[in-house]
Amino acid sequence: MRTYDIIYKKRMGQELTHEEIDNLVQGFTRGEVADYQMAAWAMAVCLQGMTARETADLTMAMARSGDMIDLSAIRGTKVDKHSTGGVGDKVSLVLVPLVAACGAPVAKMSGRGLGHTGGTLDKLESVPGLRVERSSQEFIDQVNKIGCAVVGQTGNLVPADKKLYALRDVTATVDSIPLIASSIMSKKIAGGADAIVLDVKTGSGAFMKSLDDSFRLAQAMVDIGREVGREVAAFVSDMDQPLGWAVGNAMEVSEAIETLRGFGPQDLEEVCLALGAQMLRLAGVAPDAAAARKQLLRALRAGHGLNKLIEMVEAQGGDVNYIRQPVSLPRAAHIVRLAAPEAGYVQHIEALEVGVAAAMLGAGRETKDSVLDLGVGVLLRKKVGDQVDRGDTLAEIHVNDESRLAEVQERLLGAYRIGAEAVPKHLLMYGLVTEAGVERF
Amino acid sequence: MRTYDIIYKKRMGQELTHEEIDNLVQGFTRGEVADYQMAAWAMAVCLQGMTARETADLTMAMARSGDMIDLSAIRGTKVDKHSTGGVGDKVSLVLVPLVAACGAPVAKMSGRGLGHTGGTLDKLESVPGLRVERSSQEFIDQVNKIGCAVVGQTGNLVPADKKLYALRDVTATVDSIPLIASSIMSKKIAGGADAIVLDVKTGSGAFMKSLDDSFRLAQAMVDIGREVGREVAAFVSDMDQPLGWAVGNAMEVSEAIETLRGFGPQDLEEVCLALGAQMLRLAGVAPDAAAARKQLLRALRAGHGLNKLIEMVEAQGGDVNYIRQPVSLPRAAHIVRLAAPEAGYVQHIEALEVGVAAAMLGAGRETKDSVLDLGVGVLLRKKVGDQVDRGDTLAEIHVNDESRLAEVQERLLGAYRIGAEAVPKHLLMYGLVTEAGVERF
Numbered sequence: 001m002r003t004y005d006i007i008y009k010k011r012m013g014q015e016l017t018h019e020e021i022d023n024l025v026q027g028f029t030r031g032e033v034a035d036y037q038m039a040a041w042a043m044a045v046c047l048q049g050m051t052a053r054e055t056a057d058l059t060m061a062m063a064r065s066g067d068m069i070d071l072s073a074i075r076g077t078k079v080d081k082h083s084t085g086g087v088g089d090k091v092s093l094v095l096v097p098l099v100a101a102c103g104a105p106v107a108k109m110s111g112r113g114l115g116h117t118g119g120t121l122d123k124l125e126s127v128p129g130l131r132v133e134r135s136s137q138e139f140i141d142q143v144n145k146i147g148c149a150v151v152g153q154t155g156n157l158v159p160a161d162k163k164l165y166a167l168r169d170v171t172a173t174v175d176s177i178p179l180i181a182s183s184i185m186s187k188k189i190a191g192g193a194d195a196i197v198l199d200v201k202t203g204s205g206a207f208m209k210s211l212d213d214s215f216r217l218a219q220a221m222v223d224i225g226r227e228v229g230r231e232v233a234a235f236v237s238d239m240d241q242p243l244g245w246a247v248g249n250a251m252e253v254s255e256a257i258e259t260l261r262g263f264g265p266q267d268l269e270e271v272c273l274a275l276g277a278q279m280l281r282l283a284g285v286a287p288d289a290a291a292a293r294k295q296l297l298r299a300l301r302a303g304h305g306l307n308k309l310i311e312m313v314e315a316q317g318g319d320v321n322y323i324r325q326p327v328s329l330p331r332a333a334h335i336v337r338l339a340a341p342e343a344g345y346v347q348h349i350e351a352l353e354v355g356v357a358a359a360m361l362g363a364g365r366e367t368k369d370s371v372l373d374l375g376v377g378v379l380l381r382k383k384v385g386d387q388v389d390r391g392d393t394l395a396e397i398h399v400n401d402e403s404r405l406a407e408v409q410e411r412l413l414g415a416y417r418i419g420a421e422a423v424p425k426h427l428l429m430y431g432l433v434t435e436a437g438v439e440r441f
Numbered sequence: 442m443r444t445y446d447i448i449y450k451k452r453m454g455q456e457l458t459h460e461e462i463d464n465l466v467q468g469f470t471r472g473e474v475a476d477y478q479m480a481a482w483a484m485a486v487c488l489q490g491m492t493a494r495e496t497a498d499l500t501m502a503m504a505r506s507g508d509m510i511d512l513s514a515i516r517g518t519k520v521d522k523h524s525t526g527g528v529g530d531k532v533s534l535v536l537v538p539l540v541a542a543c544g545a546p547v548a549k550m551s552g553r554g555l556g557h558t559g560g561t562l563d564k565l566e567s568v569p570g571l572r573v574e575r576s577s578q579e580f581i582d583q584v585n586k587i588g589c590a591v592v593g594q595t596g597n598l599v600p601a602d603k604k605l606y607a608l609r610d611v612t613a614t615v616d617s618i619p620l621i622a623s624s625i626m627s628k629k630i631a632g633g634a635d636a637i638v639l640d641v642k643t644g645s646g647a648f649m650k651s652l653d654d655s656f657r658l659a660q661a662m663v664d665i666g667r668e669v670g671r672e673v674a675a676f677v678s679d680m681d682q683p684l685g686w687a688v689g690n691a692m693e694v695s696e697a698i699e700t701l702r703g704f705g706p707q708d709l710e711e712v713c714l715a716l717g718a719q720m721l722r723l724a725g726v727a728p729d730a731a732a733a734r735k736q737l738l739r740a741l742r743a744g745h746g747l748n749k750l751i752e753m754v755e756a757q758g759g760d761v762n763y764i765r766q767p768v769s770l771p772r773a774a775h776i777v778r779l780a781a782p783e784a785g786y787v788q789h790i791e792a793l794e795v796g797v798a799a800a801m802l803g804a805g806r807e808t809k810d811s812v813l814d815l816g817v818g819v820l821l822r823k824k825v826g827d828q829v830d831r832g833d834t835l836a837e838i839h840v841n842d843e844s845r846l847a848e849v850q851e852r853l854l855g856a857y858r859i860g861a862e863a864v865p866k867h868l869l870m871y872g873l874v875t876e877a878g879v880e881r882f
Contacts, residue, residue, distance in 0.1 A: 007484075170445060
């Protein structure tokens with residue numbers, strides 16, 4: 001089986017066999033298939049597509065390219081959750097303890113932020129003492145003992161995906177639905193998930209800009225799940241403005257704690273309830289999503305989610321006083337007001353720009369080796385649909401190093417679009433794709 | 442200008458600007474654009490195509506990536522000739538001296554053979570003493586003095602094409618018409634040609650298997666010529682069987698000499714006359730192709746072409762006695778007959794297989810470093826349309842090392858298809874594409 005022939009076959013728009021895909025991926029992982037061959041193949045996939053079967057084969061070939069985490073020692077159905085990434089997306093911080101509090105085990109491996117999107121691990125590390133590097137055994141033991149854990153990747157997971165992603169990133173082959181779907185799903189499967197709830201973000205601040213493509217990606221991942229025997233529920237949700245108010249590590253932890261207290265921003269709570277309901281349903285803890293949602297709301301109101309977060313932070317070595325009194329979390333030295341330059345209604349907030357602005361303050365990494373400033377960030381005071389007068393505070397800039405402040409202010413002002421007409425409230429959740437079909441809200 | 446954006450633009454099917462193509466090609470030549478980026482771009486070109494303007498820009502960017510030969514010191518219009526390659530294609534050996542004998546200067550840089558196709562330089566080196574390595578000055582002086590020269594490449598010509606071709610060869614991006622057309626034309630333009638006559642071979646033994654694709658390639662090269670100010674005439678001619686009778690270095694030189702004596706195979710003579718007529722027309726030596734053809738025939742009958750070959754061999758240090766008495770050229774020790782296994786008509790001779798068989802005897806290179814056996818080869822005694830009886834000689838195998846003889850015999854027998862029905866004579870020349878339009882014969 002020659003790599004040349006595999007590339008040529010895909011170039012001609014033909015369906016590759018299981019063996020061809022497996023050979024290509026394993027050869028690439030071992031360095032026998034050259035980067036330039038894989039790049040040509042990836043471009044052919046971008047332009048010719050892949051069938052659901054091919055996409056599932058690619059997913060499993062990548063999942064098997066390194067270690068496969070065995071979570072069978074954890075009792076119950078392990079449901080993982082993944083978001084395609086957005087700005088202000090602190091859902092995992094709320095969802096993991098809340099779902100665990102309702103009785104579904106959550107063994108979550110998370111990542112770090114890069115560019116304009118934050119990472120759950122970075123946010124958690126705002127809590128002094130908290131460790132995210134755990135051995136597999138510690139990880140499993142913690143989930144069995146308290147019901148949840150959020151840790152960094154252990155072992156050598158999906159090296160094929162790491163290599164392929166780095167290559168796609170420099171060859172204009174990133175935005176291909178089968179390649180994105182298999183990249184996400186291979187990591188979840190190698191991570192040991194029995195079932196997966198996905199949040200496909202859509203809009204200007206998301207990876208997927210169009211609603212149709214977002215539904216296609218959701219469908220592709222549900223299809224992979226069906227082919228490989230993992231139940232999948234994939235939401236399509238809005239990222240035309242940041243989620244919640246806070247963008248920045250410790251600021252997002254505070255907001256997550258507020259949400260677990262029942263005082264969080266409504267959009268964040270709604271996303272958590274929707275995703276959580278599917279997680280409980282797939283874990284078999286609730287008979288259906290409606291019952292699961294009631295259960296989640298009860299747990300939230302009763303403070304069970306917050307208690308579970310405290311248990312988790314404690315189990316991972318963090319100082320729980322910071323959760324009980326979030327005001328003591330890292331804070332910026334200065335808060336600078338961003339004033340509305342005119343009166344009107346907020347029409348749009350370009351999430352990407354807000355993310356970049358926060359990163360410039362030190363909340364995000366410009367390169368892999370950047371050191372984060374955990375206390376800084378942006379707090380949105382006005383969101384889409386809100387009416388503002390001239391001079392009203394649109395947002396607060398929480399800053400330590402003011403050297404780039406003017407640039408940050410300019411970027412944030414540019415992110416806000418204010419117009420004379422009132423705008424209808426954005427839809428937050430656009431729909432849900434499951435094995436039962438597509439539901440548009 | 443980011444390479445990523447250039448790749449992405451082509452992926453989206455958009456037309457690249459002159460500057461974008463130039464940046465890409467120069468960056469690739471200097472090693473700043475990575476192989477994997479160029480491979481992804483080449484795949485995007487295969488699937489999205491290029492406009493005539495883009496193809497011309499690519500051609501000139503590649504031509505300018507290294508040395509450009511300046512032939513302005515040679516008087517007259519320099520017309521180059523190029524064949525896309527076939528088996529038994531010894532046209533240049535006949536055409537160069539014949540056209541020069543009619544008064545058009547021919548300053549030709551040729552290549553060596555690889556795989557199943559032979560190279561003009563290897564063939565010429567069958568003549569003891571003949572040197573094909575000449576300095577630019579020697580090359581120009583010889584053409585000014587006697588009217589023609591055939592030499593190996595001097596200087597660092599089209600390094601971008603060399604690099605890109607090597608990459609296309611392993612990434613399944615070879616058979617793209619804009620990429621093929623720009624590769625051929627960049628070399629001819631860097632070689633200093635004022636006008637170019639092309640022979641696009643079509644059929645099972647050629648690079649282009651389909652007649653439509655062959656005309657498309659011919660048109661693409663004429664279009665490049667129009668865009669960059671070089672007049673181009675491109676024939677589409679048959680390579681469904683080898684050209685002439687001989688396949689093998691010295692054997693092909695003998696056949697070329699026979700042709701210049703007026704006793705060559707008819708198909709070879711016809712190709713030489715057709716191409717030569719366009720060369721004389723483009724050189725401005727004859728008013729039109731019909732007049733040029735008469736001039737060529739007169740020169741051929743009068744032996745002027747042969748005399749010019751003798752002059753050229755002498756000028757390049759070769760022993761002209763071998764041209765006067767070709768029987769003294771290198772010869773194989775044994776001639777083995779290939780007998781027809783059944784009676785009937787020759788329906789087809791798979792040129793590729795004949796070329797591979799000759800290479801196995803030692804006439805061709807299996808790798809770049811193979812040493813050639815100049816005397817060996819295959820002499821076809823029956824060609825398509827010929828009637829044969831069982832036991833008739835289909836071909837002669839001229840062999841020194843008999844270790845692979847059985848394999849060669851089997852391959853040659855497999856190359857011949859003999860059937861009961863008489864077959865009409867193949868068309869030899871399918872058509873001609875010039876700036877005036879497409880003429881199908």
